[in-house]
Each structure stands twice: as C-alpha cells, then as structure tokens.
Amino acid sequence: MDGRLVDHPILKFERGKEVTIYFNGKPIKAYEGETVAAALYAAGVRIFSRSFRWHRPRGFFCAIGKCSACMMEVDGIPNVRTCKVYVRDGMQVRTQTGYPNAEKDIFALADKLIDRFYPHGSHYTKFTNPLIRDFVLSQLRKMTGFGKPPKAVYEGKAKHEEISCDILVVGGGPAGMSAAINAGKYGAKVLLVDENPFLGGQLVKQTHRFFGSAKHKAGTRGIRIAKILEEELQKIPNVMVLKETKVFGIYNGGKEVGAVQKDKLLRIKPKKIIIATGAYERTLVFENNDLPGVYGAGGVQTLMNVYGIYPGTRGLIVGSGNVGLILSYQLMQAGVKVAAVVEAMPRIGGYFVHAAKIRRLGIPIYVRHTVLRALGKNKVEGAVIAELDEKWNPIKGSEKKIDCDFICVAVGLSPAHELLYQAGCKMKFVPELGGLVPLRTIYNETSVTGIYAAGDVAGIEEATAAIMSGRIASIHATVALGYGGEEAKKELEEAVKDLQEFRAGPFGEKIVSGIAKCMLSS
Amino acid sequence: MKYLERGYLEKDELPPFPSEERLKKRPVAYIECPQPIPCSPCFEACSVGAIKMDNINDPPEVDYEKCTGCMSCLRVCPGLAVFILRLREDGKGEVTLQYEFLPWLNKGDKVELLNRKGEVVGYGVVNWVLPPERNDQTSLVRVEMDASLIYDVRAVRKVRE
Numbered sequence: 001m002d003g004r005l006v007d008h009p010i011l012k013f014e015r016g017k018e019v020t021i022y023f024n025g026k027p028i029k030a031y032e033g034e035t036v037a038a039a040l041y042a043a044g045v046r047i048f049s050r051s052f053r054w055h056r057p058r059g060f061f062c063a064i065g066k067c068s069a070c071m072m073e074v075d076g077i078p079n080v081r082t083c084k085v086y087v088r089d090g091m092q093v094r095t096q097t098g099y100p101n102a103e104k105d106i107f108a109l110a111d112k113l114i115d116r117f118y119p120h121g122s123h124y125t126k127f128t129n130p131l132i133r134d135f136v137l138s139q140l141r142k143m144t145g146f147g148k149p150p151k152a153v154y155e156g157k158a159k160h161e162e163i164s165c166d167i168l169v170v171g172g173g174p175a176g177m178s179a180a181i182n183a184g185k186y187g188a189k190v191l192l193v194d195e196n197p198f199l200g201g202q203l204v205k206q207t208h209r210f211f212g213s214a215k216h217k218a219g220t221r222g223i224r225i226a227k228i229l230e231e232e233l234q235k236i237p238n239v240m241v242l243k244e245t246k247v248f249g250i251y252n253g254g255k256e257v258g259a260v261q262k263d264k265l266l267r268i269k270p271k272k273i274i275i276a277t278g279a280y281e282r283t284l285v286f287e288n289n290d291l292p293g294v295y296g297a298g299g300v301q302t303l304m305n306v307y308g309i310y311p312g313t314r315g316l317i318v319g320s321g322n323v324g325l326i327l328s329y330q331l332m333q334a335g336v337k338v339a340a341v342v343e344a345m346p347r348i349g350g351y352f353v354h355a356a357k358i359r360r361l362g363i364p365i366y367v368r369h370t371v372l373r374a375l376g377k378n379k380v381e382g383a384v385i386a387e388l389d390e391k392w393n394p395i396k397g398s399e400k401k402i403d404c405d406f407i408c409v410a411v412g413l414s415p416a417h418e419l420l421y422q423a424g425c426k427m428k429f430v431p432e433l434g435g436l437v438p439l440r441t442i443y444n445e446t447s448v449t450g451i452y453a454a455g456d457v458a459g460i461e462e463a464t465a466a467i468m469s470g471r472i473a474s475i476h477a478t479v480a481l482g483y484g485g486e487e488a489k490k491e492l493e494e495a496v497k498d499l500q501e502f503r504a505g506p507f508g509e510k511i512v513s514g515i516a517k518c519m520l521s522s
Numbered sequence: 523m524k525y526l527e528r529g530y531l532e533k534d535e536l537p538p539f540p541s542e543e544r545l546k547k548r549p550v551a552y553i554e555c556p557q558p559i560p561c562s563p564c565f566e567a568c569s570v571g572a573i574k575m576d577n578i579n580d581p582p583e584v585d586y587e588k589c590t591g592c593m594s595c596l597r598v599c600p601g602l603a604v605f606i607l608r609l610r611e612d613g614k615g616e617v618t619l620q621y622e623f624l625p626w627l628n629k630g631d632k633v634e635l636l637n638r639k640g641e642v643v644g645y646g647v648v649n650w651v652l653p654p655e656r657n658d659q660t661s662l663v664r665v666e667m668d669a670s671l672i673y674d675v676r677a678v679r680k681v682r683e
Contacts, residue, residue, distance in 0.1 A: 007624055008624070009622050009623055009624050009626070009654065009659060010622065010659045208600065209598070209599075209600035209660070210600055211559060211560060211561040211600050211601070212560060212561060212562070212563075212578075213560075213561075213562045213563070213566065213578055214562070214563050214566040214567070214598075215566075218561060218562065218563045218598075218600065219563035219567070219598035219599070219600055220658075221658065221659075224658070332623070333622060333623060333624075335624070346527065347523065347526035347527050348526045348527070348529060351557065351559050351601065352525060352526060352529075352555075352556065352557040352559075353554075353555055353557070353559070353600075353601025353602065353603045354601065355526075355529035355530075356529060356530055356531070356554065356601075356602075356603070356638065356676075357601070357602045357603075357677075358529070359528070359529035359530045359638065359639065359640060360530065360636055360637070360638050360639070360640050360676045360677040361636065361640055361677055361679075362636070362639075362640030362641075363640070365528070365529040367527050464560075501577060501578060502560045502578060503560070504560075504577065504578075504579055505558045505559060505560050505578070505579025506557075506558050506579070507558075507559055507560065507579075508560065508579075
C-alpha cells in the first residue's frame, strides 16, 4: 500500500475515509486524519519548498509545526504549515516557492551558478553598500516567493468569546495534562488548551514502555499514558479542554490571554497560568544538512508512529541520546533498516539498556564519530561519517560512506519558550536545560507571579519528569488560590520530594545543576 | 563504564551468574542493567522481594535464591534487560526474553540466536510463547538452545523458511 505501513507489532493504524487532494494540480490519494504533509510524503513527494535565496530543495523536518520547511498554499491561503493541516477531499495544495513549482524549479540554477561566485552567506559581506545590498536582497526575495496573498477579502463575521477560569494550562502534553488533572481534582476551574486536535503532545508517538516507577506509570507505553491521562481528565467536570486552540499572547502580567480557536478569537481571563508548551528539535551543522531526507528524529517518529508512513528504507541516526536510540528500535519495529548510530561524544548519551537492545540486533553504534556530509542531489542518497580526534576534529582517512536514504538528527531539543518570554518572565540561557528557560521557584513559578512553567519548556528532560513538574506547578497554583486545604499542601511537598528523588541519579545531575542556575527563592 | 563506548557488556562487566545448581533447580531472572537510571518497575513487580533496589536510581540486584522465575519483571522491563535462564535436566538450556517484532514467533519456530553484539551464535527452537495481546504487545518467548549458549544469547530472529 504505497508508502504506508500496514502491519506493526505495537500500533494499529486506523485510517479514515479515502480522499483525493491535488498537489500542484496532480491528484494524490490520502486518508482522512492524515496531515497534508504526511499524505504528500506517503505519495513520494520529498521536496516541499525551496530555500529563500539559493533555491535549494527543502523537505520535511519536524512534522509538528515548528520548522516551516513544509509551508505551501492550501486552498488559496499562502504560508500554511502543511504538517498541521488535515486533508479534506478536493483540497488544492500548491508549493509556493520555486518556478514553476518547488519540485522542478528553474531558479535552482542559482544554487549551482551563483554559488560559484557568491558562496552561501556572502551577500552579507560582498554587498557592503547598504543601497546595493537592499536592492539585491529584495530581488532575491522576490525570486523565492513568500506566497501570494489571497485575492478575496474576508467578509465573514469574526467571532469572539470571553472565558474566565482559575487556572489556564497552555499545552496538552504530559506536563499540561498532569497539571490540569492535579488542579482539577482539588476543585479549581481549569481550562486546558492545545493547538493540536488531540491531547498527549509528543506522547502520541512514543510506542516504547516508559522508565520511572510504577507509581508514575513506568512499564506502560507512552501512547497508552496519553490515553490514561486523557481519561482521567474527562472524569473531572471542572476541567474544560479546548483543542485546536493556539495561545498567541499573554498580557497585563498574566491577567489576560489571547487565543485563537479555529476562526474564533478567545479572550481568556485566568487567575493563574501554567505554560507547558514543550520543546522543538535542534538541527546539526554539516554539509547538505538541508537536503530533503535529513529529518528531525521526532519528525520521523511522527511520520511513522502517528501516521504510519515509511520515512525511507534505510536510515542513519545522528545522536545516541535516548531519542536516537529509541527511534532506531522503533524503525526496526516498522521494518525499516538502520545503517548505524553515530555519536560525537566518547560514550553513548542515552540509557545503556536502550543501546543494548539495538546493539544486540546488530546495529553498529559509532562513538566519537560525526556525520560530515549528506550525499545526493535532490534528496539524501547516502552520507559520509568520520571519526573525531580528542579535539573534536575529523580524523583524515577515517571517512566512511554510509548507504542510507534518510538521516535522522537526534541531537537534542530546545524549550519552546516564546510565550514565557513574551509574558515578561525573566529568562536565562542554560545549556544544561537545552537553551533559554525561565527563572523559577522550586514550585515552578516564574518571576511573574501566577505564571508557571512545567515540562520541557522549563528545561529538557523527559515525559515522566514533565508529568511530575506539571503536578508540582498546578498544586502550588491551586493552593495559592485557596483550594485543597492541608491535603493539597501535603501532596505538594510530596510531589517536590518525588521529583528530587527521580533526579537524584547520574542522569539527573545535569538537570539539577542547570536548575540551580535559574532558581528563584520562593 | 566502558560498556557505554560499545553498547554491550563484556564478560567482566556482567553481573554474577546464578550457580549451575540454581539454574538447574528452576528458572531464574538475570538482569543486565548496570547503569544507575531512574527506573524501578521490575522491583515493584517482584512479589517475592527478590530484587534489591535502595532507591529508584539504584541498579537492580537479583537474589537468585529468592527468585522464583515467575517472569513478572520480564513482562514489564522497559529496557528489555531481563532474561529468564534455565538449565534443563536433559542438558538443554532455555532463555526467555521479550520480543516486539513482526512476524510474531510461535511455538516450534526455528530462530537464529544473537549475542550481545548481534552476532549469530547458533540456532534454537521456540518452545513456549506468551502471545503479544496478553502483555500489551510485548510477546514473551522461551527458546531452547545448547546449554552453554544461555550465558550469551540475548536476542532471537526468525529464520526465514
């Protein structure tokens, strides 16, 4: 069945009704419930857009609406992230960069010819005269196209609604769901919003059994944890859930929040806010790292485990953290070959047991190695890896060609911190926590009273810790609002202790030292 | 922690094996989980208190005398690090392990035996299976093999007919 998985040891893919969408005028088969990007990928489309200046081919990367490489014109609306839009029968999808389209782009010559005289990035140094520079850049931008604005003027009536609540939780992943449950159970009026049409965040693609203690659902698969949390949420009548709702701004020190629910504008008036927006994937610098076929590890998980689509036939995994190791195992479960895992550090970054379970299936793990370049013209057709010396420089003569048709970059995540930053929370760049994170108390309250951060947005960890930190933030907020009494206060201290114990091992050391750098006294 | 440079344990890094006498008496859990990670489902699943773990980050240590080989820990281990070993009276050995691949294995299937590095070290026959639907899609598979192989075989792969 084209590029789609049918049988899987863990997952059952229940596809919706078959529909037809049109890609640059060409009919493409899709199933309801698939995103446009997923359906295009299943149909073999690899070039989703062209780069702004040099018209290099760009493909799929993150699959969760963060990277913008998949922006196209959908039903006349430009700049739509196709990984966030679901297919509908008769939908018209067009690439908006390149002429006549992204796949066959005559301006791609720019990459080959102009590059010889003006190497990438040289427009910053060559065109030193501001007048010439502005002219050249504006012409280059015109050539790339940012989509054409729709001709029709919107004539509908924009709806808006005002909602008040005790606690607003932004983000319905493990941290957000845990926060909503724990605040809801003590009687607080909770509003949980998420931009996706489903809850669970990135749990929906975690087919492996979780680590941690049984109390925190260890031994249970991530996909089931998402369901268990959602069922718990549904049992609490004072928790309202709004899906497909994006929060775009926090105003008046957290007194007012702006959000969009499909075509409706929401003005939310919360007493406390818990931000649990998660994180996004990082990329890595190497030659041709923008070639279609170089994907984020999480993007591949989404494609494969959520939509049941083969990412390729043979992958190279860059990074041996838990994400890279787990992804390798998941690829094998889907019947996709894994060429190797490369790791720049002198040792495996993730849990040993995750490494052992792919190693015993014959997947080589190369530590002190890096990817030098991706090979291929319009998509990945191989890669070159090399060993690194003590100073992290590639050792001459150690280059090795790897046969693969996609490369997964699993080099870590960065917190999706924008809302916290915009709300005026004091931020700090803490490498141990993955990037820009808010200063916070031990109860996860930021420098803006009443605004909390929970889960990966407060520092990159994993889902179990996210569930625990959501619990801490929400119970603290609930107690501050006068709910729960002594029982809640007791649970709060317990929750703080639980998380401390969880982080007490060597894997928690980095997190603990990172948090120490951004701690506010409570 | 040399094992983190390789992704598998060498002989000198393995936890001590149960005695031959113990392995002959009844099946026993052998856990290859040397690294302190925050994980404790095996400890919580054990109903006879055979797994020692001081805190959630402590690597598990099996008391082979207390262990009954009941497979509770094997069912839940997220790291696929538990193996149930047994030496039979007829001189054959058995390893029971978690299996999460297609095609599912059935009793009587011939399998390739893989060691910790993924090298084929022999062939075995599946003689018991807990079907995947009985354990949230993780099948348990018991494989019969030469007695000497139970110390090295850590994965199996179906032999294509």
